[in-house]
């Protein structure tokens with residue numbers, strides 16, 4: 555019988571548990587992990603820049619829900635460098651242009667949830683949401699059941715958006 559070893563070791567090695575918790579959190583960060591897998595329909599990464607990348611949201615609010623994420627594991631907005639901010643904004647603009655071409659949305663929500671209190675799903679690694687919107691896309695199904703019927707699969711969205719985002723980033727670079 556294992557008792558009382560598990561709780562005993564946890565109780566008397568609190569520094570070790572704190573280390574494991576911190577370490578485990580860092581290793582399991584999806585935003586650190588995704589770009590290491592490269593640009594693919596599996597990783598959902600659409601484009602990799604020098605300081606940041608574009609990825610499809612696995613749990614989208616709408617079809618084509620993209621996110622721009624720095625490679626660095628940064629939680630505070632103030633900790634972003636000027637280079638990171640500059641490239642992230644460029645990738646947001648390229649994403650908006652790609653989404654316009656692909657889906658002809660009526661509008662966009664672009665923003666960040668900083669901290670768990672603000673609704674961040676993964677609070678440790680900040681990210682900018684780019685959500686295409688259509689008139690009437692928030693219907694009763696969404697409001698009442700929290701269920702969203704998405705017309706396009708993630709794989710299809712990736713295939714559609716990957717070349718378009720790439721093209722738009724190149725166009726941005728040519729303009730300088």
Ligand SMILES: [Zn+2]
Pocket residue numbers: 583584585586587626627628678679
């Ligand atoms: Zn991370």
